[in-house]
Amino acid sequence: MRSLVLAVGRPRLFAREIExxxxxxxxxxxxxxxxxxxxxLFARSEGMRRVVLDERGRLFTTLELARFLQGWAGERVAFLVADAEGFGEEDRRRADLLLALSPLTLQHELALLVLMEQLYRVHTLWAGHPYHR
Structure with missing residues (x-):
């Protein structure tokens, strides 16, 4: 799975960790x-599966997320992170998956950091790397 994480604005709070x-x-x-x-976000992710981060989305464990994304192996997937205003109803309808990282509303830069860490965890899980433990 080739993937793209797209976010509105460059992070300031967790820039080093995200990078x-x-x-x-x-x-x-x-x-x-x-x-x-x-x-x-939607223009840059045209032709890709779109995962929209939204607190109303589906909650997964890391293993469930890894299994779900494995179903998209070979496809291009874009993970979209909104600004502080979040996504509107029309944006949510354009998503292939609404993904919630927590039932809590997270500050958008923190959500980006959590997403990046979970994607790393998913990829290391697929690779059999011990990081996931």
Missing amino acids: RYAERLRPFGLTLGFVRRQKE
């Missing part, structure tokens, strides 16, 4: 990108 996970994920085919405006 560290981006570096670790590059060998697995994941790219991290940033856009200025929310509508650019």
Whole structure:
């Protein structure tokens, strides 16, 4: 699975940690990108499966997420992270998956960090790497 994580605006709070996970994920085919405006998320992810982060979305354990994403092996997947305003109803309808990272509402930069860590965990799980334990 080749994947793209797209977020609105560059993070300030957890920039170093997010970049560290981006570096670790590059060998697995994941790219991290940033856009200025929310509508650019959908333009940049055209033709890809779209995973929209939203607290109303589906909650997974890490193992469940790994199994779900395995079903998209060979496809291009974009994980979309909104700004502080979140996604609107029309945006949620355009998603192939609404993904909740927690039942709590997370600050968008924190959500990006949690997403990157979980994607790294999923990829290391697939690779049989001990990080997941």
